[in-house]
Amino acid sequence: MAECIFCKIARKEIPAKIVYEDRQVVAFDDINAQAPVHTLVIPKSHFATFNDVGAEEEALLGHMMLVATRVARDKGLHDKGYRLVANCLESAGQSVFHIHLHLLGGRRFAWPPG
Ligand code: 5GP
Ligand code: ZN
Numbered sequence: 001m002a003e004c005i006f007c008k009i010a011r012k013e014i015p016a017k018i019v020y021e022d023r024q025v026v027a028f029d030d031i032n033a034q035a036p037v038h039t040l041v042i043p044k045s046h047f048a049t050f051n052d053v054g055a056e057e058e059a060l061l062g063h064m065m066l067v068a069t070r071v072a073r074d075k076g077l078h079d080k081g082y083r084l085v086a087n088c089l090e091s092a093g094q095s096v097f098h099i100h101l102h103l104l105g106g107r108r109f110a111w112p113p114g
Contacts, residue, residue, distance in 0.1 A: 001046040006098035010044045020071050024063055027071050027103075036106025037075045037082070041068045048097040050088045068103045077105040085113075 001007045009016045009028060016028035019039055030038040041064050047053050053061065065084070072082045082105035087094040 001098070004046055004098050006040075006042050006096055006100065007046050010042065019074070020067060022067075024060060025067050027067055030102070035104045035109075037072075037077060037104065039068075039071050039075070039103040041071070041101040041103065042098060047099045049094065050086060050099055053099065064101050068101050071103055072105060075103075075105065077103075080105065083109050 005014070008014045010026050016031075018026060018028045020027040023044075025041055025043055027039050027041045030040055043060055043064065047057075068084050072078060082103060085102040085104065086099070
């Protein structure tokens with residue numbers, strides 16, 4: 001999508017600290033980190049929200065999760081623990097309408113989330 005900020009990051013049209021990339025996904029550090037580790041995992045293809053992802057994308061969604069766990073390991077979180085978050089629509093806190101997983105770690109997190 002031409003104007004989507006995460007599509008632009010995936011196409012390298014705007015800079016980001018990319019920590020992992022393959023044919024299907026890109027992982028990059030969040031510009032406004034909420035924890036010592038805060039990385040976003042996005043698909044290279046554009047889906048505005050998780051509501052827009054069909055059953056045919058099951059493998060892509062699984063891949064995003066596995067990439068998040070791989071980045072967690074690379075960032076030393078494997079044994080300490082970490083949180084994976086996906087916000088869907090505004091009431092959940094979604095602000096960028098290109099699906100992404102947040103990988104958060106390096107501090108303790110409260111539950112339930114705010
Ligand atoms: P959401 O609120 O949609 O769940 O998460 C969007 C995340 O994207 C936020 O944590 C925000 O800080 C991050 N973000 C927004 N714009 C940019 C950007 O241009 N670069 C990077 N690296 N992160 C961004
Ligand atoms: Zn996009």
